[in-house]
Amino acid sequence: MTATPHTEVAGLLARSNRLGSDPRNTNYAGGNSSAKGSATDPVTGRDVELLWVKGSGGDLGTLTAAGLAALRLDRLRALAEVYPGVAREDEMVAAFDYCLHGRGGAAPSIDTAMHGLVDAAHVDHLHPDSGIALATAADGEALTAQCFGDTVVWVPWRRPGFQLGLDIAATKAANPQAIGCILGGHGITAWGDTSEECESNSLHIIRTAERFLAEHGKPEPFGPLLTGYEALPETERRERAAALAPLIRGLASTDHPQVGHFTDAAPVLEFLSCAEHPRLAALGTSCPDHFLRTKVRPLVLDLPAGAPVEEVRDRLRELHAAYRAEYQAYYDRHATTDSPAIRGADPAIVLVPGVGMFSFGKDKQTARVAGEFYLNAINVMRGAEAVSSYAPIEEAEKFRIEYWLLEEAKLIRMPKPKPLASRVALVTGAGSGIGKAIAHRLVAEGACVVVADLNAESAAGVAEELGGPDRAVPVTVDVTSEEQIAEAFKAAALAFGGVDLVVNNAGISISKPLLETTARDWDLQHDIMARGSFLVSREAARVMIEQRLGGDIVYIASKNAVFAGPNNIAYSATKADQAHQVRLLAAELGEHGIRVNGINPDGVVRGSGIFAAGWGAKRAAVYGVEEEKLGEFYAQRTLLKREVLPDHVANAVFALTGGELTHTTGLHIPVDAGVAAAFLR
Incomplete structure (x- = not known):
């Protein structure tokens, strides 16, 4: 059961979220807010004065109670008595740990001193564009006085830290009429006796600065237009x-x-x-x-x-x-002798x-x-x-x-990056089945994913499942179309900057005996899988070579690429084509650091888009089993007697691309639970 937050905390969070949700007030993760109030000390049973302040690295717009640091105000203010001076002010950050109330919540930020030392119940420190414009103007101090009179005071630039907190506290004490200050080169700070008053003062400073700039600013602050530099259509x-x-x-x-x-x-x-x-x-x-x-x-x-x-x-x-x-x-x-490395x-x-x-x-x-x-x-x-x-x-x-x-x-x-952090993947046929499982695994390992599928609705649904545009974007693509493939890679470039990892997974399966297989069946099967993989790999290679970052191309082939089964001429032949593309491209693209490998699954029935589209019924008829038991049938003919699922194929994709097999290319990995007739020789 979640405890009810302290009244001051609830008000602080509501104020922070309102201020942080408007980009005119502050940038993402920029600024901090605080509230002071009394609470019962669980040890003594007596009231103790506390400071609740946004912790290090949080965002005002999405701040929750877990993102607040809680400190004893008496201990925090007592730090002023042992402050060793500007030259050693960084030591004060470690001292904040000795002021925490209980476990203290989030890690206190460098601005904690500002909030604790300023004699006001509520303090906001924000980075609004309008306030920083005055703060970075050559005559910012005079402009601040012109804009606000004596209600907002100029504080010269000082690096954030304990001394800046002392400076602002002194400024407020010397200017009892002031509601806040402009921090040279930096931002604004406002205060108030209540949360409502503090928020009102913050917004007054921001909006007044906006109006001042609009009313007093010249019409062409960036100068005249440069001929030839206008925006292209x-x-x-x-x-x-x-x-x-x-x-x-x-x-x-x-x-x-x-x-x-x-x-x-x-x-x-x-x-x-x-x-x-x-x-x-x-x-x-x-x-x-x-x-x-x-x-x-x-x-x-x-x-x-x-x-x-x-x-x-x-x-x-x-x-x-x-x-x-x-x-x-x-x-x-x-750089000095104690500076971090570049x-x-x-x-x-x-x-x-x-x-x-x-x-x-x-x-x-x-x-x-x-x-x-x-x-x-x-x-x-x-x-x-x-x-x-x-x-x-x-x-x-x-x-x-x-x-x-x-x-x-x-x-x-900061946490150690995940294995695929900073890598961009494009997965074809990712709207369902194996492709969807691969997309989920790649995102879980830190990659950004372009979800490519013929079905726009399915692609959009998977991209949403994966977390939206910061993690995945959908593209609608028919892999038989050069134009649509090119557009998919353009979308990847605009969304994430390029592509590092491509999975050729899109496919269909037409299961017929030789005499019933039409030329159209043959062409359709090869257009989607053999030709489609070729077109996708060609476009991927263009992007990867341009990036000069190496890359991975993975083909989801099949055990049928090497196993001769009945009534399957079109599908198996095109899988053999894909399998040899792996070898050919591995040989050709190695000089660019691009690795090309394949995976040979078998019997992926549950969760498979191909099997759900009728392939399962046809294969079940060939083997004389009920369709719903086809997965079990495939499992029993394997050496391990285990059913293969889409996640198992996704695991193999990660094994090939996750950083452990950096010197492997031209390989096919069986994911078939052991089919001796399909062993690679």
């Missing part, structure tokens, strides 16, 4: 984005494999079409949440929208090499005029959120340039935060 720009995505993803994955995200949102296209975008992009982002997600600055293509694609590809390679050299130089300029010199954001923005991360959500943060940064630049000039914090300060030992410790605490 939607169809053309998305075609170009799909063509460029695998190359860009490969470049962004030079040091660490990355998943991609693409957006052609109007603010991005507008920014890239204006004259000031190269200058502003080079200045980088300012708010710590922004550049921790987007890196110190993006890679920006310096060619017009209509430049030939091959010229764009060549230039991107040149710019990527320059970016890596510049990032290494940035690291070398600021985490990778590739860009997290790549901007292509006329097309849009590519963002990258360890998984789809991280990549998508990085893009959302850079969109926040564009909004901030627009606001700052509209009323002043954009002046983010100094590069050295950015480095101090990016390579902060506390940030490194947070990264070290």
Whole structure:
């Protein structure tokens, strides 16, 4: 039974969720909120003053009680008496553990001091675009006074930590009329005696800043339009984005494999079409949440929208090499003997005029959120340039935060990535049966999956089961169509940046004796499975070679590829075709690091789309058994006497692609419970 939350906690969660659900108020996982109140100490039975504050890494919009840290307020405030000064303020984070109430809930964040030391019952610290625009304007302090008078006070930039908490507490004490402050280069903090008052004050600061920027801002903050840099028509720009995505993803994955995200949102296209975008992009982002997600600055293509694609590809390679050299130089300029090792010199954001923005991360959500943060940064630049000039914090300060030992410790605490993390898979025939089981296993192991199926409704249903667009997207594809296959891979490129793992699973089965097998039966069987696998593998190879990340192609063949059974000429012949494609492509694609392997299942009756579509009845008739007992019949003719299920085939796909068989290609794995006549020789 779930305990009823403390009244203050319930109010804090409701306020946090409301504030966090509106992107105008704060970015994903950005900012924190708190409430103070009394509760009974279970040891003494006396009331004790507590602070409940959003813990490290949580998101305001989805915050629950489990995401709060609970601390003894008397102990937290007593830390000010032992504070060793700015040079050692990071030590105070470990001291928070000695202030926890009971088990303390979530891990306290670096901003805990701000919430505990400020003399107000409720505190919000947020990262709204409008507030950061004032915070990063060259004359932000004067603009803050112009916008708010003395009700909102300017606090100069200081890295988040204990000293910033002391600064804000002192600012509030010296300005009893103030409802909050603008933190230079960073965001806003507001407070109130009640949760309602605090929320009202937060929204007042955000909305007042929005109105101020709109009323006082110049009409073209990014400068005039650059001829030739205007947004391409939607169809053309998305075609170009799909063509460029695998190359860009490969470049962004030079040091660490990355998943991609693409957006052609109007603010991005507008920014890239204006004259000031190269200058502003080079200045980088300012708010710590922004550049921790987007890196110190993006890679920006310096060619017009209509430049030939091959010229764009060549230039991107040149710019990527320059970016890596510049990032290494940035690291070398600021690293000290105790700095963490460089985490990778590739860009997290790549901007292509006329097309849009590519963002990258360890998984789809991280990549998508990085893009959302850079969109926040564009909004901030627009606001700052509209009323002043954009002046983010100094590069050295950015480095101090990016390579902060506390940030490194947070990264070290993160769970170990799953075996297929950062890999993108495309599975044909994934709307049911074996393909569906494979898609589920790949997502469970960390992959993003493109669910490809002839049945659009089935594909959409499986993608939804798998967790939606951050994990899986559906595509409708007839594998006999070159055009539809090409479109499926374009969809993969736009959704995730490319493809690393392809499973040729789509198929049908026509079970007839030779004399009853028509030429149409033969052609249909071969068009879907032999020709379809060839077409899918060809398109996969194009993408994988462009990415230069290697890859896996897996064929779901059959024990019938080597076993001669009765009344099965069309199906077995096409499976033999697929089996030899494995060997041929393994030999051809090995030089690109692309491994090609096959799986030979047999007797997969339960859960099989093929068997449910009539194949089961026909095979049952051939063997003289009842259809519902066909799985048992197949099991009894095996050496292990075990029925084969779709999940067993999915397990074999993972075995081939999960990282343990890195030196294996051209292999066929039987998943048939042991059929001696189908042993590979």
